[in-house]
Amino acid sequence: MSLIEVRNLSRLYHMGEETVYALRDVSVGIEKGEYVAIMGPSGSGKSTLMNLIGCLDSPTSGEFILNGIEVSEMDDDELADVRNRQIGFVFQTFNLLARSTALHNVELPLVYAEIDSETRRERALEALGQVGLGDRVTHKPNELSGGQRQRVAIARALVNRPAIILADEPTGNLDSKTGVEIMALFEELSSRGNTIIVVTHEEEVARHARRIIRIRDGLIAADERISPEDRIQVGQS
Amino acid sequence: MRQAEVKESFVMALDALRANKVRSALTLLGILVGVFSIIVVMTAIRVMQDSVESSLSQLGANTFQIQKWPSMRVGGGERDWQKYFRRKDLTFDHANALVERVTRAKSIGVDEGLWSAEVISDYAETNPDVRLRGVTPGTFPGKNWVVESGRSILDADVDSNRRVCVIGAPVAKKAFPFGSPLGQTIKFHGIGYVVVGVLEDMGSSFGSEQGNFVLIPLTTGLNRYGWKRSLDFVVQAKDQASFDDVQSQVRGILRTIRKVPPGEEDDFDMVSNDSLITQFRSVTLAVRAGAAAVSSIALVVAGIGIMNIMLVSVTERTREIGVRRAIGAKKKNILLQFIIEAVVLCQVGGIVGVVLGILGGNLTSLFLQLPPSVPLDWALYGLLICSAVGVVFGTYPAYRAAQVNPIEALRYE
Numbered sequence: 001m002s003l004i005e006v007r008n009l010s011r012l013y014h015m016g017e018e019t020v021y022a023l024r025d026v027s028v029g030i031e032k033g034e035y036v037a038i039m040g041p042s043g044s045g046k047s048t049l050m051n052l053i054g055c056l057d058s059p060t061s062g063e064f065i066l067n068g069i070e071v072s073e074m075d076d077d078e079l080a081d082v083r084n085r086q087i088g089f090v091f092q093t094f095n096l097l098a099r100s101t102a103l104h105n106v107e108l109p110l111v112y113a114e115i116d117s118e119t120r121r122e123r124a125l126e127a128l129g130q131v132g133l134g135d136r137v138t139h140k141p142n143e144l145s146g147g148q149r150q151r152v153a154i155a156r157a158l159v160n161r162p163a164i165i166l167a168d169e170p171t172g173n174l175d176s177k178t179g180v181e182i183m184a185l186f187e188e189l190s191s192r193g194n195t196i197i198v199v200t201h202e203e204e205v206a207r208h209a210r211r212i213i214r215i216r217d218g219l220i221a222a223d224e225r226i227s228p229e230d231r232i233q234v235g236q237s
Numbered sequence: 238m239r240q241a242e243v244k245e246s247f248v249m250a251l252d253a254l255r256a257n258k259v260r261s262a263l264t265l266l267g268i269l270v271g272v273f274s275i276i277v278v279m280t281a282i283r284v285m286q287d288s289v290e291s292s293l294s295q296l297g298a299n300t301f302q303i304q305k306w307p308s309m310r311v312g313g314g315e316r317d318w319q320k321y322f323r324r325k326d327l328t329f330d331h332a333n334a335l336v337e338r339v340t341r342a343k344s345i346g347v348d349e350g351l352w353s354a355e356v357i358s359d360y361a362e363t364n365p366d367v368r369l370r371g372v373t374p375g376t377f378p379g380k381n382w383v384v385e386s387g388r389s390i391l392d393a394d395v396d397s398n399r400r401v402c403v404i405g406a407p408v409a410k411k412a413f414p415f416g417s418p419l420g421q422t423i424k425f426h427g428i429g430y431v432v433v434g435v436l437e438d439m440g441s442s443f444g445s446e447q448g449n450f451v452l453i454p455l456t457t458g459l460n461r462y463g464w465k466r467s468l469d470f471v472v473q474a475k476d477q478a479s480f481d482d483v484q485s486q487v488r489g490i491l492r493t494i495r496k497v498p499p500g501e502e503d504d505f506d507m508v509s510n511d512s513l514i515t516q517f518r519s520v521t522l523a524v525r526a527g528a529a530a531v532s533s534i535a536l537v538v539a540g541i542g543i544m545n546i547m548l549v550s551v552t553e554r555t556r557e558i559g560v561r562r563a564i565g566a567k568k569k570n571i572l573l574q575f576i577i578e579a580v581v582l583c584q585v586g587g588i589v590g591v592v593l594g595i596l597g598g599n600l601t602s603l604f605l606q607l608p609p610s611v612p613l614d615w616a617l618y619g620l621l622i623c624s625a626v627g628v629v630f631g632t633y634p635a636y637r638a639a640q641v642n643p644i645e646a647l648r649y650e
Contacts, residue, residue: 116241
C-alpha cells in the first residue's frame with residue numbers, strides 16, 4: 001500500500017445558495033520516499049488538496065489513507081494527533097513564533113507530542129543541525145535572515161520524524177538565490193529518504209521534484225514523472 | 238494537564254505580557270486595585286485584631302467576668318441603654334454569695350475601678366493616670382496578676398478594711414525609682430496606703446502600659462469612694478472542661494439571688510476572652526464586608542477588562558493559533574493556553590496588589606505603634622481570587638481561540 005492513498009476524494013463548499021466543488025473524485029497515490037510537486041493556478045483546488053493531505057480539513061466524500069491510517073473519518077483531536085506525528089508543515093511565510101528562540105520553535109511540535117524536555121531538546125538540536133543552523137539555536141526569528149527562518153521552519157517540520165513533509169510555496173517569500181538554497185535542502189532531505197510534497201504554482205520550483213501532479217478545476221489534469229534530464233538539480237553541498 | 242504544556246503556556250503568557258507592556262499594565266491595574274483594596278483592609282484589621290486580642294486576653298485562662306454593662310455594644314440605642322441602666326447593681330453581697338455557693342470555681346474575686354489619679358511617694362510622683370482598683374484575693378488568678386515581691390491582698394485585709402496596697406510594676410518603677418517599695422507608703426487622693434506587694438511586669442498593649450494601677454482591698458476602697466455602685470466579678474474555672482459548668486452554676490445562683498423570674502433573660506452580662514473577641518470580630522465584620530463588596534466590584538470590572546484584552550489578543554494571534562493547530566495542538570491545548578495566559582495576567586496584578594496591600598495595611602501598625610502583621614491567609618485568598626477571575630473571564634476568549642479554524646487562521650493576515 002502506498003504511503004498516501006487518495007480514493008475518489010471530493011470536497012464541497014457551500015457559498016450561499018451555490019455549491020462549489022473544490023475537488024471532484026480525485027484519486028492519487030504517493031509512495032514513501034517520493035518527492036512530489038502539486039501544481040495548479042489559484043482556484044484550481046490545489047490548496048484544498050493540500051489541506052486534506054495535511055489533515056487540516058476533512059473531505060466531503062472519498063477516502064484518504066495516510067501511512068495506513070484512515071483519516072477521512074477522524075474527529076478534530078485525532079486529526080491534530082495525526083498532524084503532529086505524520087506531517088511536517090513548511091509555510092510560505094515561515095510562521096515561526098516571533099518571540100521564541102529557534103530552538104523553542106523547533107521544540108514546539110514535541111511539546112504537543114508530550115515528549116519529555118530532555119529528549120525534546122536533543123531532537124530539536126539534531127533537527128537544527130540537519131538544516132545547517134546548529135550555531136543559531138538561541139536566535140529569535142527577527143535575528144535571522146529569511147532563508148534561515150525557513151530553515152528553522154523546516155527543522156520544526158522534521159523534528160517529530162513525520163511521514164511526509166508538506167511545503168506550501170516554501171520559496172514564495174525568498175529571493176531567488178535563497179530559494180535555490182532551500183530547494184537544495186529539500187533535495188538533500190529527499191535523498192535521505194524523506195517523503196516531500198511541495199505545493200507551488202512556479203514551474204521552476206516544481207521541476208526540482210521527481211513527479212508533478214497538476215490540478216485544474218478540482219481534477220487531476222496531469223500526473224507526470226520528470227526524467228532526470230528535465231529535473232533542475234542544485235549542486236549538493 | 239501536562240507539566241510541559243503548562244510551562245509552555247506560562248512562558249508564552251509572560252512573553253505576551255512583555256510584548257505589550259503598556260496594554261498589560263493598564264489591564265493589570267484593575268486587578269491590582271481590586272486585590273489591593275481587600276488586602277489593605279484585611280491587613281489593617283488583622284493588625285488591630287492581633288493587638289486587641291492580646292489586650293483582651295488580660296483575663297486569665299478559663300476566666301470569665303460578670304458585669305452589669307456589656308463590654309461592647311453594637312447599635313441598640315436608647316432602649317438598650319435603658320435596659321442595662323435598670324439592671325440591679327452587682328453588690329459585694331452577691332459576690333460573697335457566689336464565693337459561698339459556687340463549688341467548682343478555682344477563684345472568685347471582685348474588681349472595681351475606683352478612680353484615676355497620681356500616686357505620690359516620698360521620692361516621686363507619677364502621672365495622674367494611675368487607676369485605683371478595689372479587689373479581693375480571688376481577683377488575682379483570674380486577672381493573671383502575679384505578685385513578684387511581697388504578698389497579695391489577703392482576706393484579712395478585706396475583712397478589716399486595711400490601708401494596704403499591691404502596686405503594678407510601672408507604678409513601682411515611677412514612684413520608687415531607687416529602691417524597693419515594700420513597706421513604704423504611697424498617697425492616693427491624700428490617703429496613705431502601705432505597699433505590701435509588687436506585681437510582675439505585664440508589658441504593654443496598644444501603646445499603653447499594663448499594670449499602671451494600685452490595688453487596694455475592696456472594702457477599703459468602697460468605704461472611701463462609696464458603696465452604691467455595681468461591681469465586676471471575676472470567676473476562674475479549674476480547667477477548660479469545667480468552664481461551661483461553672484458558668485451555668487454562677488448564672489443560676491445569680492439569677493436566684495437577684496430574683497430573675499424563669500424564662501426572662503439574665504440581668505447581668507457574662508464575658509470571657511472568647512466572647513470579647515467574638516464581639517470585636519462582629520464589630521469589624523461590617524468593615525470587612527464593605528471591603529469585600531468594594532473589591533468584588535473592582536474585580537468584576539477588572540475581569541471584564543481582562544476578557545476584553547484577551548479577545549484582542551486572540552484576534553491578533555490568530556495566525557499563531559493556526560500554526561499551533563497545524564503542528565499538532567488540539568483544541569483543548571489552545572483553550573488551556575489562553576486560560577493560563579489570563580490567569581498569569583491576573584496573578585501578576587494580584588501579586589503586586591497583595592504586596593502593596595500588605596504594605597499599605599501595615600501603615601496602620603506604624604501609626605498606632607502596633608506590631609505589624611502579614612495576613613498570609615488573605616494573601617493566599619487574594620491570589621486564589623485572582624486565579625478565579627482569570628479562569629472565569631479568560632474562558633470565553635480561550636474558547637473563541639480554540640474554535641478558530643486552522644485553515645483560515647493560517648491564511649489570516
